[in-house]
Amino acid sequence: MTDQQPLRAPAEATYADELDYLESLDRGPKPFSWRLSPQLVRIFILGADKSDGLDRPVAQKWFGDRSFVERSIVTLASDRGLLLIGDPGTGKSWLAELLAAAICRDSTQVVQGTAGTTEDHLTYSWNIAMVIAKGQSRESMIPSPIMTAMAEGTIGRFEELTRATSDVQDALISILSEKYVTIPELDTDNVVFAQPGFSIIATANSRDRGVNELSSALKRRFNFVRIPVVTNKRSETEIVRFRTTELLRRHRIELEVPPTLLDILLQSFADLRAAAEAANSDEEKLESALSTAEQIGVLEDAILHSHFFGDRTLRAETLAASLVGTLARRTPEDLAILNKYWHGVVEPRSRADGEPWPAFLAGGRDAIATLS
Structure with missing residues (x-):
């Protein structure tokens, strides 16, 4: 043995x-x-x-x-x-x-x-x-x-x-x-x-x-x-990078996490938290706590999917699908909130900022349509 x-x-x-x-x-x-x-x-x-x-x-x-x-x-x-x-x-x-x-x-x-x-x-x-x-x-x-x-x-x-x-x-x-x-x-x-x-x-x-x-x-x-919940972007980036490095080492995976995709993940969670704070009722909030731990879970899901079912390259479409799949816990409430975010925030940002936002937009739309 x-x-x-x-x-x-x-x-x-x-x-x-x-x-x-x-x-x-x-x-x-x-x-x-x-x-x-x-x-x-x-x-x-x-x-x-x-x-x-x-x-x-x-x-x-x-x-x-x-x-x-x-x-x-x-x-x-x-x-x-x-x-x-x-x-x-x-x-x-x-x-x-x-x-x-x-x-x-x-x-x-x-x-x-x-x-x-x-x-x-x-x-x-x-x-x-x-x-x-x-x-x-x-x-x-x-x-x-x-x-x-x-x-x-x-x-x-x-x-x-x-x-x-x-x-x-x-x-x-x-x-x-x-x-x-x-x-x-x-x-x-x-x-x-x-x-x-x-x-x-x-x-x-x-x-x-x-x-x-x-x-x-x-x-x-x-x-x-x-x-408290970590809201400082620099601290949150350090946490996600630390835990992701640990994940890659544990799974013996050699895969690069592009900084632009990490920025998209952090920005998406920041946007969704702001929307939750502005919501008038619990029905207008995602059931997820939108914590740093859940960000790590989204990234882990995307990394493993890319490693086992992709070309071992982390792409914006995969990250978007993992984010939707992780956060959409209630149907149809959470899907409606995510759909509103994708149309109201991700779509304008993809036009203004260019890649990789358009690919993130497409991946999220496909994931929402599949779950609807």
Whole structure:
């Protein structure tokens, strides 16, 4: 059997060489059992510049205001949980993963919040076969990712906190407050205490407000860091280029993304966001959040289509078809909005600016007609 690479390695594996390098030169004070000092955690996430005095480059991995990263790091150095909240696609989960990778070299202790998430996902469950054979013991217990993080003094992650029910949120209050979990089924060795360095990074989608509201008690146990939608064109370009380069490397695809097509993608999303802000009702808005993550999804779709079904050249027609296919989720509402955009914005722009807008216009029209 040959060694196989995972479909997507966690950040601590992908950037292991950088983390090893930063750890080897780190002389700064480290909270608890942290692998890197707060200053080098920030450098790992935001990249190094000349003033940092490093003898090798450290790539920027998260693109946003440095104050958000610094506040997140300071929170995790305290005894409070960190809640990253914002619209879909703003990089909350990616920032949480990078923070955990830099602090404890393990970003995989994750619980996904859903309507089906139970208290067992936060604490523990039992290996039934072992319980039948040997009875209840620590050996037959299956610790949750959060309990594992507690016992090891590392970072536990909780994705989509507002998707979890109130019972699960209440269990999280106890963990954040008391810093231990009791196991009433055991007579001895029945408490798991959180070790120094343990903390929780949770994420919440601001569009899910009202699904399962966070209680005041739970809110008090978190420091909130609100991650805004990226609207700066330069920052958004850097994010899309970074993630696209990663995609091409992962798929081992050699394909150039023309700067003109990247500009068209960014401009189209900016136009559609402006239209959504000017809309008078939800029916006049695309269901899509029009996030940077969705831009990356459009570009990924176009790249893979060009690689497998085209001539391995990314063309404006393919990009347009991918954009329509990705954003047209409701029929006929989203198609009508996209059709209005294509006629009212893309068509005049294709006449004024020339290629590749005319090809983008044609590709979008064909895609809308096919889906109508």
